Amino acid sequence: MAMIKIINPGLFTTIQDRGRWGYQRFGMPVAGAMDLFSLRVSNILVGNNEYDAALETTLLGPEILFDCDELISITGANMGPKINNSPVPMWTTLFIQAGDKLSFSKIKSGFRSYIAFSRGLDVPEIMGSRSTFIRGNLGGYNGRKLNSKDEISLGNKPIGNTGSYLPKEFIPVYAKDTTIRVILGPQDDYFTEEAKKTFLSSQYTITNEADRMGYRLDGPKIQHVEGPDIISDGIVFGSIQVPGDGLPIIMMADRQTTGGYTKIAVVITPDLPILAQMSPGSTMNFKSISIEKSHKIYKEYEEGLQRIKKFTEQNRFNIYDTKNLKLNINGKNFKVDTREIL
């Protein structure tokens, strides 16, 4: 049976898909990919459904041995991917031959990479999803992050013989300082006018306490009118909670479903993938926009993904026509793929 073997898991590598939707009323967190844009594109590039399960790896990538031919793609953070120790490009379909080893050098931009597999990762679907939810020891590969020697079965789907790539204009650029757009509420009226002004005009830094559950930020404190506590209500991906210390926490993929802190604003969906690629130490400003505007941006974001899909359907190369040339330039080895566009 086709499978991959984890030689080294990297810093924190889990299986993620769209997440576990439909169970939040039972208190079940959604989980799923932090950067859903990169997850979707990685799947598009290997001919999968956009929300199929892929590997999400953080900061330091894994070392993976393939026992079968396979098509993969790597999107999101650039961690210097290599096949058999030669650098390979990101945001493109990569042909892997049985015995090949995928590894990474070091992070160049972003924070999380996605590796999609054309055959699919064959782990059980639990509550409608293959996403790993670490705190619940549930989903993904045995409910946990990957370890050395783990062997993950791949599905039986035959691999295709064509691939595609993303032109530069579609590839996101990850900055260390950025503007994150938000919609104020649900509890913006629990804050003083001055506090709201502070929130929208200051720079906030992601602290080291930043993981799949949430990012604690550092920066000017945000004052409540009375107190930080509310009767617990719902939390969404991107909710910005402000507890008693006045410092915001952005709730991310592994967030709990409900919480008792005031939420001053929520990050708009198209900016979540950008946020997911920001590392501790990165900085951001918040900009408030209207709901109407946010829906316009969301529509453009989804149309962008449709354009990417269309492009990859119209621009295909035959993976078997790929000629692997090994070049040595100034003492450095490069693996160069040349291919004919169909």
Next chain:
Amino acid sequence: MYDKTKFIPAGDKGIVMEFGNSISPEINTKIRNMVMAINKLKFLGIREIIPTYRSIMIIYDPLTIGYNKIIEKLKKIEMGLDDANESETRIVELPTVYGGEYGPDIEFVAEHNGLTVDEVIEIHSSTDYLLYMLGFTPGFGYLGGMSEKIETPRLQVPRTKIPAGSTGIAGKQTGIYPIDSPGGWQLIGRTPVRLFNPMAEPPVLLNAGDYIRFIPIDEDKYLEILDLVNRGKYKVNIVKGGSIHGND
């Protein structure tokens, strides 16, 4: 309850429908009726409905339905609601062994409140608790209605691992841990019933709006039920439409 329900945005895909700023059975009934009515209509673009203490979080797809349109629809549904509880009351019976290794803090709870252990058991098990909402961890229910007579502060130092099914008290609240987890509640007993099973459908036994009735059992009965639960043979007793026990 507010005179006029508030509709508040929670990002570009969420709407909070807020009915009041307090915890009350009346608001809970309204929330249940509203959730049922939305589910019945099955209107397009709604992805998920999450009831909480005093509000409903509605997750929608903005490509299918706009913000104003969804509010318009929700307002229309709300206008058609009855004040009465439209759904049949469900009382879920949870056999529970009190004290001993299953409830190591029950003596402390008794002492703290100037009661005997038997009195604590009697008080705790003679009320039916309204489950306002689920959250915190999968299957964890926030229960209302515990008697003031057994209020006890949390542990000074939380335990690192509490077994699933443990029933505890924290201040004015009582609750059951659905999965093994760390926690600071005063543990008074344990139920062998599984509140959360990811492989089952539905994965969670309890629903917001249910009442929970604790039925005191001894250790032998606990082990007997646990064995049935582990073999997938135990059927939880759910009383439908029965009258609610209370001590208020």
